[in-house]
Amino acid sequence: MNRSPVSCRTFVLAAAVFAGLASRLTAADARWPQFRGPNASGVDDSRALPTQWDLATGEHVRWKTTVPGLAHSAPVVWGDRVYVTTAVGPGTPELKVGLYGDIEPVPEHDVQQWRLLAFGLATGERIWGTTALEARPQIQRHPKATHCNSTPATDGRHVVALFGSEGLFCFDTAGRLKWRRDLGKLDSGYYQVPSAQWGFASSPVIHDDRVIVLADVQKGSFVGAFDLEDGHELWRTERRDVPTWGTPAVVSGGGRVQVVVNGWHHSGGYDLSNGHELWRLDGGGDIPVPTPISANGLIYLTSAHGKLRPMRAVRWDASGDITPGDPANTNAAIAWAHPRQGSYMQTPLVIGTNLWGCQDNGVLTCFDTQTGVIRYGERLVAGGQGFTASPVSDGRHLYFPAETGDVYVVAARPEFKVVATNRLGETCMASPAIADGLLLFRTRNRLVAVGL
Secondary structure (H helix, E strand, O other): OOOOHHHHHHHHHHHHHHHHHHHHHHHHOOEEOOOOOHHHOOEOOOOOOOOOOEOOOOEOEEEEEEOOOEOOOOOEEEOOEEEEEEEEOOOOOOOOOOOOOOOOOEOOOOOEEEEEEEEEOOOOOEEEEEEEEEEOOOOOEOOOOOOOOOOOEEOOOEEEEEOHHHOEEEEEOOOOEEEEEOOOOOOOEOOOOOOOEOOOOOOOEEEOOEEEEEEOOOOOOEEEEEEOOOOOEEEEEEOOOOOOOOOOEEEEEOOEEEEEEOOOOOEEEEEOOOOOEEEEEOOOOOEOOOOOEEEOOEEEEEOEOOOOOOEEEEEOOOOEEOOOOOOOOOOOOEEEEEOOOOOOOOOOEEEOOEEEEEOOOOEEEEEEOOOOOEEEEEEOOOOOOOOOOOOEEOOOEEEEEOOOOEEEEEEOOOOOOEEEEEEOOOOOOOOOEEEOOEEEEEOOOEEEEEOO
16 A cells, blocks of 8 residues: 555654653553662573673673762662662772682772762663761771662652671652661671671662561671661561572462572571561571572572582472581472582572572583473683672573673573673672663663663
C-alpha cells in the first residue's frame, strides 16, 4: 500500500511517540532496589546487555558522570532514579587494591561528609545531593575499604542508607531526611586483632515496610528489623559470632519468610515477623563476606579464610541446629557441600541450574544447583588480578569486575568461555547494578552506564 508523504511523516511521528512512551514506561518499572538487586540475585534478564564497550570511543557507553568522595557502596535504582551514597573528605584518600594480607587500618581522622546523591537513569544528570552527616569517623577503615561501604536500599518512596557507626538514615526520594537511628559503635575488624578496624559493610534491606539490618561486630552483634516509616525498632535478636560483612537476605518459601545471614559460627535463618531463630549452621571461613542467595528451594552459603572455604546448599525448610559432624557432610537440611570450593569476597550467582562462585584471585567455579556437581573450575585471567565486586548477569552473560577496572564477560552456560574483556579505566570495588537495559558501574570517581 502506498502512503503519501504526509501520512508517512504521521506514521513516523506516531512511531517515535510510541517508542518514547514505551521507553518511559519501561524506565518507570526499572528496579534494582538493594545490594545485588531483587533478592540479592544479581540477575535481570529482561534485556540483553552489551558484551563489549569502549569508554574512549563511546561505543555502547550511554553516559558517565563524576561522583565525589570515596565509597564502595553500589548504585541502586527505582524508576528513573539512580541513588548512590558516598563519603567525602579532604584530599585524595589512600586506596590499596590487589591481593595482599595487610590488616592494619588507615590512620585517617579527617572529617567526612556522608552524602546521598540522586542521578537520572536515562542521562546520568545529577538531580540532587543531600549531606546526611559531617563528622570524624568513629571507626577506621581497611586500606582496601572506605568510610561508606554499605549499599543503600529503596522501595520507590524511601531511600535507606546505613553509614556504619554513624547510624541508619532514611530519606524520601527528594533527599529530605525522614528519620535517623543511632545503632551504636559498629566495630567490624579482624576478630584475632581487635585493634585492626576494617570498616562496616553490611547493607540494609527493605521488605514489607521493614528495614532489616545485620550488625555482626566485635561487641553487641545483632540482627534486627526497624519500621520503615519512623525507624522504631520492631525486633532485635542478639548474635554471637565474629564480625561479618555480608548483607542479610529475605527468603520466601517453604511456608515461611525468613531473614538469612552468613557467618562463621552462626549462619542461619530468623523469622521475619519476630526475629526468632529458625535454624543455625556452625563452621566455614572465619571472615564471612558473601551474601546468602536463594533459588530452586535452596539457600546458597559460602565463606572463606582460615581452614575452610565451603560452598553449601541449605534447604528452605531447615530447622534447628543443622551443623554436620564434618563440614563435607550433608544431612536432611544440607543438600550438598564442598568444604574448599567457596568464595572469599564475592556473592555467588544462579541462573537456571547453574551456580557460579568466584574466588578473590579470579578462579571461577560452576556448580549444578541441585547436586553440587562441579561443571568447571577455571581462572578468569592469569595471576595478579584481585576480585572483590560481586558479579551480575543479564541471563545471557556474567559480568565480573576486577579491582583494577577490567570487566570479564563470561557466557552463562556450563562450559567456560570468556567472551570479552572491557576496561573501565579506574579501580572498581563496587558491585554493578542493572536497570532498564543499562549496566551501571561505580568506579573510584565515576558512575558509568553501558547499554545497547
